Amino acid sequence: MIGKSKPNPVNVGDQIGNYTIENIIATGLNCFIYSGKLKNTITTSVAIKTEIDIPSRTALSREIIVLEAVKNQKHFAKIIETGNYKEFRFVVTDLLGPNLRDLAHRKEPHRFGLQILLKFAYQAFESLQTLHQAESTPEEDLMRVMNIISEYYTGKDQVAEMINRMSKEQRDQIDQSLKIPTEFQELNEAIINYQPDKNPDYSHFLQIIQKITMQNQLDLNQPFDWEIEMEHMRVSVIKSSTKIEQRSSYARNDTKITIEYAKCTKIVSKPELNVIQYTNVAKLGSVLFI
Structure with a gap:
């Protein structure tokens, strides 16, 4: 939760x-974020952000303008719908996954x-290059990328180890350049030397990242580790669903055999009741798990 918030203007x-x-995803001083689905469907969830529609509240309107400007670019949430609800303005976008902090703290x-972090930095600078064409506030954004690298890098150089052993208060007192891992010092210098009155040289930033990648014999085309984990989970779910479907198929086959057996032996009793119940359970299994 961001700061002290007002009661939610929208209910589940x-x-x-x-x-x-x-569901309610997050609340702030002026904005509220929810997850939702297209009415009367079971489609993929979306994110819905609201802000009170008064002249002094313009953050969401600016965000909509930026999202519209970059809607055909990669690395950005797709804008789906905008409008007004009661006294609020809203925007509907793709529902994104966990943030970088959540991904780091998952294990x-x-x-x-x-x-x-090299792949993150490369994608971040690609995104910022697109974003700054629509909204020019590059200085803080560039340094935020370096701050994230400093916070989440697992490098074992002496400076990093020394800083990792310090308390938060001690780390805050250290010059920012000392916090930057050795591998990223050249990139940090290029950002520090950026002239605010000129456009950032993103091609130079990306070239430095590629250089670091080659020096360390890495491949930025490889997926993020959490993408690999998600793919393993997807495959596991598909395998489980396939097994359930096979069991359901066996159940349906057994039903057919039971019916044929009943016909051949001219059973006078009523086996149909059990057959129907068994068939319904098999179908229920398919609906629930496939």
């Missing part, structure tokens, strides 16, 4: 535009290796 189950609210040591 409410309809905003063409979407039904499912020990709560940090990332060199390849992950």
Whole structure:
């Protein structure tokens, strides 16, 4: 939760535009973010962000303008719908996955290796290059990328080890350049030497990242480790679903055999009741798990 927030203007189950609210994701001083789905469907969830529609509140309007400007570019959430709901303005976008902090903290040591951060930095600078064509505030954004690298790198150079042993208060007192891992010092210098009155040389930043990648014999085309984990989970779910479907198929085959057996032996009793129940269970299994 961001700061002290007001009561949520929207409740679970409410309809905003063409979407039904499912959950509250985050609340802030002025904005609220929800997950939702297209009304009367079981489609993929979306993110719905609201802000009170008064002249002094313009953050969401600016965000919509930027998202519209970069809507056909990679690395950005797709804008799906905008509009007004009661006294609020809203925007519907793709529902993104966990943030970088959540990904780092999903397992020990709560940090990332060199390849992950190089790939992150490359994609971040690609995104910023696109974003700054729509909204020119590059200085802080460039340094945020370096701050993230400093926070989540698992490098074992002496400076990093020394800083890792310090308390947060001690780390905050250290010059920022000392916090930058050795491998990223050249990139940090290039950003520091950037002239605010000129456009950032993103091609130079990307060339430095490629240089670091080659020096360490890494491959930025390799997926992020959490993407590999998600793929393993997807394959596992598909395998489990296939087994359930096979069991359901066997159940349906057994039903056919039972019916044929009943016909051949001219059973006078009523086996149909059990057959129907068995068939319904098999179908239920398919619906629930496939």
